[in-house]
Amino acid sequence: MKVTLKVWRQKSASDKGKIETYKLDNVEDHMSFLEMMDILNEQLILEGQIPVAFDHDCREGICGMCSMHINGEPHGPDRGVTTCQLHMRMFNDGDTIYIEPFRAKGFPVIKDLVVDRSAFDRIQHAGGFISVPTSGNTQDANATPIPKPDADKAFDAAACIGCGACVASCKNASAMLFVSAKVSQFSLLPQGKVEAKRRVLNMVEQMDKEGFGNCSNTGSCEVECPKGISLENIARMNREYLKASVSSSE
Amino acid sequence: MATLDAKIPEGPIKDKWTNHKNKINLVNPANKRLIDVIVVGTGLAGGSASASLAEMGYNVKSFCFQDSPRRAHSIAAQGGINAAKNYQNDGDSVYRLFYDTVKGGDYRSREANVYRLAEVSANIIDQCVAQGVPFAREYGGLLDNRSFGGVLVSRTFYAKGQTGQQLLLGAYSAMNRQIGKGKIKMYNRHEMLELVKVDGKARGIIARNLVTGEIERHSAHAVVVASGGYGNVFFLSTNAMGSNVTAAWRVHKKGAYFANPCYTQIHPTCIPRSGDYQSKLTLMSESLRNDGRIWVPKNKEDVQAIRDKKLKPTAISEENRDYYLERRYPAFGNLVPRDVASRAAKERCDAGYGVNKTGEAVYLDFSAAIKRYGTEKALISGEKGASEARIIELGEAVIEAKYGNLFQMYEKIVDENPYKTPMMIYPAVHYTMGGVWVDYNLMTTIPGCYAAGEANFSDHGANRLGASALMQGLADGYFVLPYTIGDYLSNDIRTGEISTDTPEFEEAETAVKTRIEGFMNNKGTKSVDHFHKQLGKVMWNKVGMARNEQGLKEAITEIQEIRAAFRKEVLIPGTAAEMNPELEKALRVDDFLELGELFAKDALERTESCGGHFREESTEIGGPQDGEAKRDDENFAFVSAWEYKGEPSDAVLHKEQLEFNDIELKQRSYK
Numbered sequence: 002m003k004v005t006l007k008v009w010r011q012k013s014a015s016d017k018g019k020i021e022t023y024k025l026d027n028v029e030d031h032m033s034f035l036e037m038m039d040i041l042n043e044q045l046i047l048e049g050q051i052p053v054a055f056d057h058d059c060r061e062g063i064c065g066m067c068s069m070h071i072n073g074e075p076h077g078p079d080r081g082v083t084t085c086q087l088h089m090r091m092f093n094d095g096d097t098i099y100i101e102p103f104r105a106k107g108f109p110v111i112k113d114l115v116v117d118r119s120a121f122d123r124i125q126h127a128g129g130f131i132s133v134p135t136s137g138n139t140q141d142a143n144a145t146p147i148p149k150p151d152a153d154k155a156f157d158a159a160a161c162i163g164c165g166a167c168v169a170s171c172k173n174a175s176a177m178l179f180v181s182a183k184v185s186q187f188s189l190l191p192q193g194k195v196e197a198k199r200r201v202l203n204m205v206e207q208m209d210k211e212g213f214g215n216c217s218n219t220g221s222c223e224v225e226c227p228k229g230i231s232l233e234n235i236a237r238m239n240r241e242y243l244k245a246s247v248s249s250s251e
Numbered sequence: 252m253a254t255l256d257a258k259i260p261e262g263p264i265k266d267k268w269t270n271h272k273n274k275i276n277l278v279n280p281a282n283k284r285l286i287d288v289i290v291v292g293t294g295l296a297g298g299s300a301s302a303s304l305a306e307m308g309y310n311v312k313s314f315c316f317q318d319s320p321r322r323a324h325s326i327a328a329q330g331g332i333n334a335a336k337n338y339q340n341d342g343d344s345v346y347r348l349f350y351d352t353v354k355g356g357d358y359r360s361r362e363a364n365v366y367r368l369a370e371v372s373a374n375i376i377d378q379c380v381a382q383g384v385p386f387a388r389e390y391g392g393l394l395d396n397r398s399f400g401g402v403l404v405s406r407t408f409y410a411k412g413q414t415g416q417q418l419l420l421g422a423y424s425a426m427n428r429q430i431g432k433g434k435i436k437m438y439n440r441h442e443m444l445e446l447v448k449v450d451g452k453a454r455g456i457i458a459r460n461l462v463t464g465e466i467e468r469h470s471a472h473a474v475v476v477a478s479g480g481y482g483n484v485f486f487l488s489t490n491a492m493g494s495n496v497t498a499a500w501r502v503h504k505k506g507a508y509f510a511n512p513c514y515t516q517i518h519p520t521c522i523p524r525s526g527d528y529q530s531k532l533t534l535m536s537e538s539l540r541n542d543g544r545i546w547v548p549k550n551k552e553d554v555q556a557i558r559d560k561k562l563k564p565t566a567i568s569e570e571n572r573d574y575y576l577e578r579r580y581p582a583f584g585n586l587v588p589r590d591v592a593s594r595a596a597k598e599r600c601d602a603g604y605g606v607n608k609t610g611e612a613v614y615l616d617f618s619a620a621i622k623r624y625g626t627e628k629a630l631i632s633g634e635k636g637a638s639e640a641r642i643i644e645l646g647e648a649v650i651e652a653k654y655g656n657l658f659q660m661y662e663k664i665v666d667e668n669p670y671k672t673p674m675m676i677y678p679a680v681h682y683t684m685g686g687v688w689v690d691y692n693l694m695t696t697i698p699g700c701y702a703a704g705e706a707n708f709s710d711h712g713a714n715r716l717g718a719s720a721l722m723q724g725l726a727d728g729y730f731v732l733p734y735t736i737g738d739y740l741s742n743d744i745r746t747g748e749i750s751t752d753t754p755e756f757e758e759a760e761t762a763v764k765t766r767i768e769g770f771m772n773n774k775g776t777k778s779v780d781h782f783h784k785q786l787g788k789v790m791w792n793k794v795g796m797a798r799n800e801q802g803l804k805e806a807i808t809e810i811q812e813i814r815a816a817f818r819k820e821v822l823i824p825g826t827a828a829e830m831n832p833e834l835e836k837a838l839r840v841d842d843f844l845e846l847g848e849l850f851a852k853d854a855l856e857r858t859e860s861c862g863g864h865f866r867e868e869s870t871e872i873g874g875p876q877d878g879e880a881k882r883d884d885e886n887f888a889f890v891s892a893w894e895y896k897g898e899p900s901d902a903v904l905h906k907e908q909l910e911f912n913d914i915e916l917k918q919r920s921y922k
């Protein structure tokens with residue numbers, strides 16, 4: 002099939018950037034979206050042009066490195082997938098496809114489609130952990146049974162890959178789904194309860210510092226999340242936050 | 252010249268590690284603050300090492316080429332992690348895990364290292380649960396287990412098909428705690444391009460900032476390489492696109508021996524390739540073999556009809572299916588180790604029974620498991636006399652709960668529903684058992700330079716068992732390195748900060764800059780991928796699942812030719828002073844082109860078959876083991892450790908003789 006690509010090109014963080022048009026006429030259904038981008042880049046290199054920079058690594062939907070806003074949606078038109086798992090069979094012959102970087106104040110563009118998501122790391126530094134030594138000398142793993150429903154919910158929250166699609170899809174560029182996934186994972190487990198108050202306060206404070214907006218419950222993050230992280234987590238984080246704010250300090 | 256002393260402690264095997272820990276030197280907490288350690292890589296080994304060393308008090312500098320430590324490729328490990336907990340009361344023990352691992356590795360690993368691995372395995376699970384890793388649980392709230400290839404017990408802990416992700420996020424959270432405290436200085440989007448040695452000791456690295464292109468000097472009292480494996484030498488593998496050998500190869504070129512490069516794991520259950528544009532292969536976890544049955548049609552007419560799309564696999568009756576693993580290996584069936592399962596798939600496909608258009612695919616079928624689980628579920632939930640459709644519905648729900656994400660992944664890639672029709676699978680390069688040679692302390696032949704996780708060679712011999720990579724990565728990083736590195740660093744408490752303003756750093760930096768300029772000024776005509784794909788083809792065809800003398804000799808010549816052409820004709824667009832993914836790839840492929848040759852040379856030298864290394868000249872003839880791989884313990888019970896001497900063809904072989912005092916060397920039979 003043949004496609005026309007409208008790709009955001011931006012030399013560096015300080016460059017203004019613009020959309021460039023490219024045509025590809027040897028695209029196959031079974032190709033992944035990033036393999037299509039590989040073909041574009043191969044073509045550009047051979048023409049003596051600069052290839053399009055984009056983030057990617059595992060190409061199986063788990064590392065969270067790939068991003069891209071495709072036809073107005075983070076990770077493109079398919080549901081429950083990252084860009085690397087999106088396949089060209091989702092498009093039609095003759096389509097024009099718009100490819101842009103994730104857009105959010107908290108995610109400045111580095112080059113072309115590559116954005117800086119280190120704000121997510123900094124939020125995790127503020128409290129995304131359980132303060133347990135790495136000595137291995139903890140209690141036996143089966144000493145504290147955890148009800149299966151709690152363990153399953155904690156797992157579902159922990160499945161977040163930190164790609165940032167939630168932020169990119171949100172009109173407020175809110176990071177609430179991302180932050181609440183971590184807060185929920187730990188608050189659902191007995192191991193995480195000890196530091197629950199401090200964790201939620203610190204992580205939310207850092208989130209605000211990074212310039213992410215607030216949640217206004219439009220739910221677009223849940224729709225675009227490649228891992229199906231539920232809005233329930235935001236509700237849980239709000240509860241945790243409220244609880245921590247009104248109760249006495251540690 | 253460095254000597255090859257594995258430094259295995261004295262005493263009975265079960266006491267070695269404890270005795271060793273009791274005897275080695277420690278660094279007092281106040282002095283740890285005066286010591287810097289560089290860790291390259293933030294996967295399970297690097298991430299857990301960084302967190303542990305920082306927690307102990309060292310100043311850690313961590314490097315990863317990704318935009319966050321959480322992206323390291325350990326994240327993609329699916330199936331699980333082994334530990335000798337014996338929660339299932341099925342006879343598991345430290346000894347049995349040790350035994351299974353040595354046997355699984357086809358008796359080519361170091362006994363003392365493997366025993367230690369088995370010994371600390373149980374602590375890993377305790378540690379991870381304490382960190383909040385959400386492992387799968389039973390309804391009673393206790394941890395669940397499943398079984399993996401090559402063993403007869405259920406000792407694998409898991410978190411759906413995302414175990415690696417959850418364990419890595421655990422290590423990442425431990426790192427975050429230390430980054431927040433300032434004990435780890437994190438360098439994201441940085442790539443190590445050279446090791447710096449001062450007075451023969453590893454004292455720092457040269458790294459490229461991948462955002463600005465700047466070449467930076469970083470010093471430390473010790474350097475840990477935890478940069479993963481080199482499967483991408485095959486171009487197509489289940490590794491991430493960025494996975495590379497550069498850090499390991501650079502320390503090799505600076506004097507660290509490289510061990511057993513030819514030991515590669517070809518994983519039996521991957522999604523078959525679909526076309527020339529393919530950029531990577533996707534694994535379907537080995538855990539699927541718990542419930543999936545592997546088969547091809549018995550009759551060639553059926554094979555042809557399937558390829559012509561005139562027949563559906565579900566329409567082939569039981570008696571016309573060849574469940575070849577169950578037929579050949581009745582004791583282990585579909586759960587034979589990976590090397591055995593891969594070769595068996597290749598054997599059927601080479602014989603003309605492959606079930607897709609390329610002839611390189613076999614079926615992995617869940618219909619029997621769906622029926623079995625469905626029936627069980629119907630009974631539990633009191634649905635007596637449930638219809639077949641209802642049973643299948645219930646069974647599919649059970650399978651979805653166990654492997655949902657894998658089935659979804661398959662469906663997205665292949666565009667077929669694996670609940671309704673069998674999956675198609677074929678072997679693909681997955682893991683490299685070979686790596687930088689290390690002694691019992693995980694130190695390479697360069698003093699102060701350590702290698703951990705997949706980057707080293709030590710624990711898996713010639714074949715790694717499923718769910719053992721995660722175990723080894725975390726064992727090295729959480730529990731081994733933090734002790735052993737102190738023994739070395741205890742001599743550095745008076746050294747003070749290492750200056751980067753020295754001739755050694757100057758020289759290393761110049762070498763890196765010259766290499767980069769060489770590529771930028773090349774003005775060739777072909778892309779990096781063009782050469783990488785050529786290399787991959789040679790590796791797969793001649794140094795892949797089956798190897799022979801003639802093919803290996805041809806491979807060596809061909810790799811040399813590709814390397815020469817690459818250096819002359821490659822074209823790198825843009826400049827070095829900016830983010831430049833093509834330059835990053837070129838530097839990695841340049842190293843792969845050298846490693847590939849050493850890899851083939853090592854495979855040529857080892858004329859026996861063992862584990863993942865199968866020499867067509869060395870097979871059993873006649874008897875019950877007819878056609879199986881034939882090991883040669885008399886001549887090859889050693890580790891091949893290669894010393895760099897200029898060109899890969901000049902590499903000098905050193906042998907570390909393997910001694911088996913606690914396990915008897917036997918034919919590795921899974922029949």
